[in-house]
Amino acid sequence: MMNLLIVGASSFIGKKIYQIAQEKGFNVVGTTTNPQNREWYKFNLMNDDISDVLNKSGLMRAIERKEKVYAIVAAFYCGNERTLNHMDEAVKINLIGSKRMLDIFHQLGVKALYLSTEQVFDGLKGSFYSEDDELSPVLTYGRHKAEMEKYIMKNMPEMLIYRLSQNVDVYPEGIQIFNDVYYRQMREKNFKSIKGQILSPTYIGDTAKWAIEGLKRNLIGIYHCANPEKISRAGLVRKFLAGIGSEAKVEEVAVEYFGFREGRPLDTSLDITKISKDIQGINFMSVDEIVNQFVINMRNGFNKQTLENN
DSSP, X not given: OOEEEEETTTSHHHHHHHHHHHHTTOEEEEEESSOSSTTSEXXXXXXXXXXXXXXXXXXXXXXXXXXXXXXXXXXXXXXXHHHHHTHHHHHIIIIIIHHHHHHHHHHHTOEEEEXXXXXGSOSOSSSOXXXXXXXXXXXXXHHHHHHHHHHHHHHOTTSEEEEEOOEEOSSSOSSOHHHHHHHHHHHOSEEEEETTXXXXXXXXXXXXXXXXXXXXXXXXXXXXXXXXXXXXXHHHHHHHHHHTTOOOEEEEEOGGGGOOSSOOOSBOOBOOHHHHHHSTTOOOOOHHHHHHHXXXXXXXXXXXXXXHHO
């Protein structure tokens, strides 16, 4: 049985990993700042000690019995504008608290997978980024992730890092681009989209599956785990709007139009050659299939009450 701790089990990605781990019969423990599930343990990266969760959950006893214990770190202070507006809190969570927690994992022999992002790159390369490309974040969110990557690689090279791309679900749940567009098209008939911005929409179930697989295979170091298929943000929105039968239109405008405090990288798509070699048979749901499945699930009334209450 796999002992697995999900730090940030209520997050978009963390919740999916927790669900899949349960379905596989793992001994899975989840943490969240504000527990929404009675099975999850309250834990705040800002000031809490992860050892308390390990003790309360029984994972510490598993460690003492020399059983293998894994952790996936999905908790993070996300949203670049939100991060900029609450910088002190973001630093305490994203950097200070995360380092403190990973130090404890390292000392106890807990193998951790840290979920990073394509936003550690500036998007100026013009082609797929490899794991060896120089870090060049333009967003504070990306800079925090880049600092954590460097800390892990310097101090605990036995750990695993996955750089992820834009994650989406085929169900109308969570904070994701499809839900955002769905609700906006009810109010707006003209969308503005960043001109030239390229996405690699990755089904969240694929991310969860390959995260667990990477730990099982004892991968170490940095890997890119993302859908290799690229599409413009405007193109994705148009495809989704067409799928749900919306008449809303999409206009591409320069990033400066939005008045962001920090700019946005345009093409940070990831090269997945490395992970494809080490996890043979790895695959990702296509963009068309993701959109089609989302539309089908909506039309079938999946979670209709949740949609109406949002």
